[in-house]
Amino acid sequence: xxxxxxxxxxxxxxxxxxxxxxxxxxxxxxxxxxxxxxxxxxxxxxxxxxxxxxxxxxxxxxxxxxxxxxxxxxxxxxxxxxxxxxxxxxxxxxxxxxxxxxxxxxxxxxxxxxxxxxxxxxxxxxxxxxxxxxxxxxxxxxxxxxxxxxxxxxxxxxxxxxxxxxxxxxxxxxxxxxxxxxxxxxxxxxxxxxxxxxxxxxxxxxxxxxxxxxxxxxxxxxxxxxxxxxxxxxxxxxxxxxxxxxxxxxxxxxxxxxxxxxxxxxxxxxxxxxxxxxxxxxxxxxxxxxxxxxxxxxxxxxxxxxxxxxxxxxxxxxxxxxxxxxxxxxxxxxxxxxxxxxxxxxxxxxxxxxxxxxxxxxxxxxxxxxxxxxxxxxxxxxxxxxxxxxxxxxxxxxxxxx
Numbered sequence: 001x002x003x004x005x006x007x008x009x010x011x012x013x014x015x016x017x018x019x020x021x022x023x024x025x026x027x028x029x030x031x032x033x034x035x036x037x038x039x040x041x042x043x044x045x046x047x048x049x050x051x052x053x054x055x056x057x058x059x060x061x062x063x064x065x066x067x068x069x070x071x072x073x074x075x076x077x078x079x080x081x082x083x084x085x086x087x088x089x090x091x092x093x094x095x096x097x098x099x100x101x102x103x104x105x106x107x108x109x110x111x112x113x114x115x116x117x118x119x120x121x122x123x124x125x126x127x128x129x130x131x132x133x134x135x136x137x138x139x140x141x142x143x144x145x146x147x148x149x150x151x152x153x154x155x156x157x158x159x160x161x162x163x164x165x166x167x168x169x170x171x172x173x174x175x176x177x178x179x180x181x182x183x184x185x186x187x188x189x190x191x192x193x194x195x196x197x198x199x200x201x202x203x204x205x206x207x208x209x210x211x212x213x214x215x216x217x218x219x220x221x222x223x224x225x226x227x228x229x230x231x232x233x234x235x236x237x238x239x240x241x242x243x244x245x246x247x248x249x250x251x252x253x254x255x256x257x258x259x260x261x262x263x264x265x266x267x268x269x270x271x272x273x274x275x276x277x278x279x280x281x282x283x284x285x286x287x288x289x290x291x292x293x294x295x296x297x298x299x300x301x302x303x304x305x306x307x308x309x310x311x312x313x314x315x316x317x318x319x320x321x322x323x324x325x326x327x328x329x330x331x332x333x334x335x336x337x338x339x340x341x342x343x344x345x346x347x348x349x350x351x352x353x354x355x356x357x358x359x360x361x362x363x364x365x366x367x368x369x370x371x372x373x374x375x376x377x378x379x380x381x382x383x384x385x386x387x388x389x390x391x392x393x394x395x396x397x398x399x400x401x402x
Contacts, residue, residue, distance in 0.1 A: 077103060084108030087115065098122070105129035113140040126151050135159030135182075138166070153178060160186040173200040177207070184208040198222070205229050212239040220244070227253070234258030237265065248275075255279050262289035276300065284308030287315065301325055309333030312340070323350060331357045337364035352378050359383030367391055376400055 076094055079086045084107035087095060094100050096116035102125060104111040109130045112120060119125060121142030130137050131151055135158030138146060145151045146166050152175065155162040160183030169175040171191040177200070179186035184207060194200050195214050204211045205225055209232035212220070219225050221241035227250065229236035234257035237245070244250065251269050254261035259279035262270060269275045271291035279286035280300070284307030287295060294300050296316035302325060304311040309332030312320060319325050321341035329336035337345065337354055344350045346366050352375060355362045359382030362370060369375045371392035379386040380400050387400040394400070 076100065080104040080111075081107060084111040085114075087111045090114075092116065095119075098125070101125065102129065109133040109137055112137055117142065121145055123148060123151060127154060131155035131158065131162075133158070135162040138162045149175075156182060156186075159183065164189050173197060173203075176200070177203055180204060180207050184210060187211060187214060190214075198225075201225065202228070209233045209236045212236045215239065217241065223247070223250070226250070230254045230257060230261075232257075234261035235264075237261040240264075248272075251275060252278060259283055259286040260289070262286055267291060270294070273297070273300065277303075280304055280307065284311035285314075287311045290314075292316070295319075298322070298325065302328060305329035305336065306332060309336035310339075312336045317341070323353070326350075327353060327357055330354050330361045334358045334361040334363065337361045348372065348375070351375055355379035355382055355386070357382070359386040360389075362386050363389045370394075373397060 071091065071094070076090065077100065080090075080100060080103045084104035087101065087104040088111075090100070095114055096118065098119060101111070101115045101119050104114075105125065106129055112126075112130050115125075120140060121144055123145060126141055126145055127150065130141070131154045135155035138152065138155040139162075141151065147168050152162075152166050152169060156175065156179045160179035160181065163169060163175065163179040163186045166175070170189050171193055173194060176186065176190050176194060179189075187204065187208075187210075196216055198219065201211060201215060201219055202225060205228045209229035212226070212229045215225070220239050221244050223244060226236065226240050226244060229239075230250065230253055234254035237251070237254035238261075240250070240254075245264075245266050248269065251265050252275060255265065255275055255278045259282040262276065262279045265275065270289060271293050273294065276286065276290045276294050277300075279289065280303055284304035287301065287304040288311075290300070295314055296319065298319060301311075301315045301319050305315070305325060305328050309329040312326065312329040313336075315325065320339060321343060323344065326336070326340045326344055329339075345364065346369070348369060351362070351365045351369050355365070355375060355378050359379040362375065362379040363386070365375065370389055371394055373394045376387070376390045376394050376397070377399060379389075387395075390397070390400055
């Protein structure tokens with residue numbers, strides 16, 4: 001006979017069947033009406049006939065109906081089609097049923113983490129629904145599949161960092177290159193032996209110049225290896241061996257690719273006008289990496305400040321007192337005036353010239369000159385916004401705001 005206990009659990013042939021782990025019901029809470037479990041009723045309500053096959057002996061516990069047969073499969077399927085992650089709440093029999101798990105994975109491949117151990121080792125499921133969608137899900141697959149070349153390759157195409165879940169392949173050149181092609185950071189998981197493998201490193205450097213930071217000393221002095229890296233990014237010159245840094249052409253290649261490489265070249269090339277000139281073509285701020293002799297070269301400094309007025313701060317002291325040099329810098333960037341020699345910033349005549357080319361530069365004039373009517377009128381004539389920097393009585397001058 002089928003009936004209900006005083007707690008509302010289903011009783012069949014003297015055996016209490018409680019739907020442990022059922023979808024829609026937690027252990028200490030009754031499932032909602034219409035859950036995937038049939039026959040549950042609140043205490044006091046009548047139960048229904050499950051049409052469970054009987055062997056004629058209602059009191060015999062042997063052959064009692066399996067609770068899994070009480071699952072509403074249509075509702076299970078509907079739930080998985082709507083939200084694959086609901087597989088987490090399903091009973092073990094559903095988590096172990098290939099068809100149901102496939103439905104869940106099709107909706108959300110993350111559901112693989114809730115599949116049975118056996119299905120997490122199913123190569124076909126993994127390739128069709130999991131790693132081809134999210135490589136990171138490789139971590140939930142069985143150890144056997146994490147060693148399966150086809151499965152791992154598919155995962156790496158989606159997420160190179162998935163290589164961290166496959167220690168067996170951390171010393172495999174091809175697998176590591178595949179991972180790096182998707183995400184160069186995957187090289188963090190390569191074993192040291194690979195860094196000493198020139199063939200591997202030559203292929204790796206084509207993917208990213210950053211592998212130079214992992215390169216052993218003999219590769220840092222390898223012209224072909226470092227040339228490939230520098231062609232991608234001149235900053236790779238930072239890892240070039242000393243002997244190779246003496247190569248002027250390689251130095252020029254690096255600086256032409258990235259002006260900041262000038263900070264890593266030998267001192268003799270920081271004083272080389274051609275090398276520095278290549279950097280200045282990109283930005284006047286490259287003057288900061290040049291030798292003191294170059295920073296004192298008037299022609300070079302003029303090139304620099306016309307490109308970036310703020311480069312004036314890197315010019316030799318005598319040139320920061322040079323009116324033409326400072327005016328060129330201020331013309332490009334008003335802020336450059338703050339790096340001019342104090343004698344110029346306090347010069348009434350010079351400040352009149354400076355605000356004439358860039359009215360907003362008055363912000364960096366001395367307080368005395370910002371209180372000077374002639375200076376402020378000249379400044380406002382160039383840029384009306386400079387009236388904001390007027391001080392003292394001149395700030396009340398109506399002509400500044402007319």
